[in-house]
Amino acid sequence: MWVKFTALSSILSHLLLSISLVEAFIRCYDTGNFTINSTYGKNRDLILASLPSNVSAKGGFFTANVGQNAYKVYALGMCRGDSSRDDCYKCVNSTIHDLIANCPNQKEALSWEGQPCHVHYADRLFYGTLEELGIPEAGYNTGDIKSNLTEFDTVWESLMDTVVRNASNGSSTLKYATGETDFTVFQKIYALMQCTPNLSHEDCDSCLRQSVSNYESCCHGKQGGYVTRPNCFFRWDLYPFYSTTTPSPSPSPDIKGINLTYQSFRCYNDSGSFTTSSTYGKNLDHILDSLPHKVSENGGFFEAIGGQDSNKAYALGMCRGDLIKDGCYSCVSSSVNDLRVKCPHWKEAVSLAVLRPCIVHYANRPFFGNLEVEPTDAAHNNESIKSDVLTNFEMAWEGLVVSMMRTASNGSSKFMYATEEAKFTESKTIYALMQCTPDLSQENCWICLKRATETHNDCCRAKQGGFVQKPNCYFLWDLHPFYALGPDTTAALSPAHTFTKGKYG
Missing domain, CATH: 3.30.430.20 (Gnk2 domain, C-X8-C-X2-C motif)
Structure with a gap:
């Protein structure tokens, strides 16, 4: 019981x-x-x-x-x-x-x-924040440990410490760990811990250790128990209660046809930090709250400023050129949420267009219309172009890249976007997409995209797909269609690929 x-x-x-x-x-x-x-x-x-x-x-x-x-x-x-x-x-x-x-x-x-x-x-933003809303929920088995309790405690505490460390060292998508250890020849101890993965390593560690401490205070010497908090969960028992063979559900890609093991954001760690309740924090929240609507209502691009002097916040949102209005709103809204969770206290951050077909960039400095070629994020598909068609591929590639750079940079002050395809065998086609923030001049858009393709050549040449993003532009390509191919055509669903982070990321 x-x-x-x-x-x-x-x-x-x-x-x-x-x-x-x-x-x-x-x-x-x-x-x-x-x-x-x-x-x-x-x-x-x-x-x-x-x-x-x-x-x-x-x-x-x-x-x-x-x-x-x-x-x-x-x-x-x-x-x-x-x-x-x-x-x-x-x-x-x-x-x-x-x-x-x-x-x-x-x-x-x-x-x-x-x-x-x-x-x-x-009715409030609570993602990624360690919370103590009320008292934790807990329970224990009414049976008592029959063996030497001092020896049991030593083994139990060591296992709990290991599982806490393993869970808190998880990723931004999964902070979960199980563990088991022998107490006697015939008796094992089993433990499971999990945090909401938007917690930091430190907060997950703190949440789980507090739960273990709560359990020891209330239920020491019992044959199993659990403690539940808003951000984490802890359970242990003397019999296996979790699966050791069933994998956790694998994530679906946000861009059709590309399954990326790649983070969707960059926090500028040298930009300074702020507190949520500060004037800068409130100004930033105000402009980010309105950004999805403003971007989607203004043709897929919008810039906003809020506040004065050192508390002024700047934000930019841009949707990919093939995105419809509703999709644009949803993408910007999701990207804003991601940045709030992943970069909660940094004064500058940007979302990457590789995982979602839009960009959100905010900062405590004016950056609109300025050409910035660093920092750079890059990734590539693990598979390479086969050697017997590599020459044909590179010839098609060079012509495609130059043509797209010209088309995108010749766009308007509202839209600098291009897609293009090039066949290099009877059955193989290169699909590519380029886009600049339209507040750039045509010359600076060309320079940004040229630098992006040079980065790609350095890190990811002859791979079967890749992406490069700089602050003002990005470049994405694959051997399968991943963008809308016509005014009434949605992108085809291509096979799942795995991208590897490039050395510039």
């Missing part, structure tokens, strides 16, 4: 019995209410309805927001690292139904559905 409690500071007055750990933990916060048919209510229902498919398709973790100003809703979904894609979908879907049933008009709520998945929504 398991004992479940919600107040670690007053255990005896909050004991609840449960027969297993599959019971859902749901918390409805008293931070405000809404009416079901209100704008906020409709936005909440809309974003939650989209969550199961997005979480399961994006590798088991997804964040999103919808709405404006006081009606904006933020949501996060995460599946346990050993979940299959199908189980992930089912868990998130079930959790959402439980949340709506149990918290019908609360503006913030979260759930761990028996721990295989986590859903959290709110």
